[in-house]
Amino acid sequence: MSESNQFALLRSRRFGPFFWTQALGAFNDNVFKNALVILVVYQIAAASSADSAFYTNLAAGLFILPFLLFSATSGQLSDKFDKARIAQWVKALELAIMVVAVAGFVWRNIPLLMTLLFLMGLHSTIFGPLKYGLLPQVLDERELVGGNGLIEMATFLAILLGQNLGATLIAIPDTGAWLVGGATILIALVGLGCSLMMPKVPSPAPDLKINWNPFSETWNNLTYIRGNRAVFLSCLGISWFWFFGSVFITQLPSYAKYVIGGDAGVYTFLLTVFSLGIGLGSLLCERLSGHKVEIGLVPFGSIGMTLFGVDMYFAKPDLAVAQGLHVAQLLSQPWVWRVLVDIFLMAVFSGFFIVPLFALIQTRSDPARRSRVIAANNILNALFMVVAAGLSAVLLNAAGLSIPGLLLATALMNAVVAIYIYTLVPEFLMRFLSWILVNTLYRIKLDGLERIPDTGAALLVCNHVSYMDALIIGGSVRRPVRFVMYYKIFNIPVLSFIFRTAKAIPIAGSKEDPELLAKAFDAVDATLAEGELVCIFPEGGLTRDGDIAQFRSGVEKILARRPVPVVPLALRGLWGSVFSRRDTALGRSRLPRRFWSKIGLAASDPVPAAEATAEALEAKVKTLRGDWA
Incomplete structure (x- = not known):
């Protein structure tokens, strides 16, 4: 215990x-x-x-x-x-x-x-x-x-x-x-x-022969x-x-x-x-x-x-x-x-x-x-x-x-x-930068992260609120996580070093770069085949109004190739932070208003691949997040 x-x-x-x-x-x-x-x-x-x-x-x-x-x-x-x-x-x-x-x-x-x-x-x-x-x-x-x-x-x-x-x-x-x-x-x-x-x-090792x-x-x-x-x-x-x-x-x-x-x-x-x-x-x-x-x-x-x-x-x-x-x-x-x-x-x-x-x-x-x-x-x-x-x-x-x-x-x-x-070993420096950024800006309340399997492959799905989402999740989950993220976020200066060192997988829309999209799906499948964790943001982009957008079908395509358990995650309290799109949506400059603000990350029980439709996962993430946007 x-x-x-x-x-x-x-x-x-x-x-x-x-x-x-x-x-x-x-x-x-x-x-x-x-x-x-x-x-x-x-x-x-x-x-x-x-x-x-x-x-x-x-x-x-x-x-x-x-x-x-x-x-x-x-x-x-x-x-x-x-x-x-x-x-x-x-x-x-x-x-x-x-x-x-x-x-x-x-x-x-x-x-x-x-x-x-x-x-x-x-x-x-x-x-x-x-x-x-x-x-x-x-x-x-x-x-x-x-x-x-x-x-x-x-x-x-x-x-x-x-x-x-x-x-x-x-x-x-x-x-x-x-x-x-x-x-x-x-x-x-x-x-x-x-x-x-x-x-x-x-x-x-009871059978070990002593040298x-x-x-x-x-x-x-x-x-x-x-x-x-x-x-x-x-x-x-x-x-x-x-x-x-x-x-x-x-x-x-x-x-x-x-x-x-x-x-x-x-x-x-x-x-x-x-x-x-x-x-x-x-x-x-x-x-x-x-x-x-x-x-x-x-x-x-x-x-x-x-x-x-x-x-x-x-x-x-x-x-x-x-x-x-x-x-x-x-x-x-x-x-x-x-x-x-x-x-x-x-x-x-x-x-x-x-x-x-x-x-x-x-x-x-x-x-x-x-x-x-x-x-x-x-x-x-x-x-x-x-x-x-x-x-x-x-x-x-x-x-x-x-x-x-x-x-x-x-x-x-x-x-x-x-x-x-x-x-x-740039992983040390990457984790340091992540830890400094996340712990300077936020106080994180974690709920249910022990439901993420300790071993074996699993797919994590989460709402997408800010440019800091991957750092917050990666810094909170006990196991290493490989993230699938929009290539323009992947290429943000400073954060790009962290994402590359963490072996994040850049992805683009089918109309933007179909070749990059195909490579991303192949990389996700290979990672899951090796028994690792992969996290995706099925909305396909940052929320523009604070609400959770419709989950796209990419999650179903991943599970069709590699049926693994899916763990819904929900980020809470990030809407309105300097790294979200709230100020952009209101036509204002992004200015920091809150430091060390209280946010949350919650996880629910794993969902079997056969039951993990985009619609069902979207509903679970909305319920998990609740009213704390």
Whole structure:
């Protein structure tokens, strides 16, 4: 049963225990990691910024190295076995690691702690494919963005709380090491208990034969995802996000100490701001996307990441003169508020960027190979993060770049990478333009769109009120839709890019261009034969008076060649908008009078092809629209 509110998922057994299992795992990761970072940066290597940077980057590299080595095997395990059982074994491993970690903290044994950090990376490597592969199995498509948003929110709040707890406990004189060890053991025990409450998750590929060679299996996984262009480039987008994020997060302790001049509490405060931003952005994705996978948010996110990342440099480009400031002293400095706003909004837009990409990979991957696709994504993530750690070390130490300079360079690279990806996959940019146009101009009330089949061919028929109709329908329906539209609308500047990228089908009247008309019917038939959705406007043009005109016989010709279910749609409230013909009919110039106006889109039950005459469909659309023109 689809949950109308993403937070309602937390009460369901299919999602709740898993949510807390993964959240506690991320929480424990960060208690351990931050205690280690604080121990090194502020105690063992406190006298040297170069030593601090070396150990910080070493820790980041050791944690992600297992993703390179073991992700391919982890993906196979998650596809072959019950994911709940794997989660339980992973939590048992976490508990064992934390028991040994007590000795590492008490003895201040950096080599031992770094080894355990590597093992925690292994723990996360095994859990990664399980985490994102499980969600599409226990959630339906309308819940997927909300579920991913909750997971991302929980992950970054776990980072926030874990970093705070780790930093606080390790700083306590004499007993800090024991407290860190005890806390990590307790968290691991609670996480193990939550994992034992997870219901069984059926294996999508129980007959899979495990390839234990990590190198050949890694190559197989990467080769496989390259066959799905949208998924592959989405994986690259996620990997770039982790490159971008790992540079900022890894340098944040040194940024807090040497650029801002703060103490350990200031670092924790900056991390709090960043984590809250990521959490808010992740949760807002469901509301902004309307319970569907809206990849138009991805370019929106990348723009914000770049703008606020660049401004972060100009807000504080030089090193601090004063050192050891606590949070209250820092907040008394006028310039710091600009830094905080930049960090927070950069994080919010990062949430817009990452959540839709994960949801797209999950929905467009073969269910039997989904965990291996996630594993391939994790391999790419690890490669990008290793490169980020190495490049950061080179630029800071060999090239002499300052920490603000490194962050500026990363933000500028983000713009270049984003432009490159969007030129390769114009669908991202098309959906962004559609999302901006529709959500700037309208507030849409949706009614009955779940009646549109989730799979298989279907013909959508709708009244035609404005030049924005295709964008509104395409942005509201969960599945991709190919539109049949009058060629003059198809060729409108800017909108033409959107229509062409969405593979709309231009059509003309029989007297205008009979050849184009024939091509349009052939294209519609081929699209339906491939099991896709096609939307037509049977009136043959925009309404000139607000009423629904007589439906033409083209719909019957389509169904005669390819009998598929027909779903009547009705647009409401668009008559009188700047993109309708109301002003033209009244002899006035088209001037905008309403922005963000309330409109509606409704769907009725599918009509069998044998009953779908033009007259019957016209009557259904009129009834569906009602008096709200």
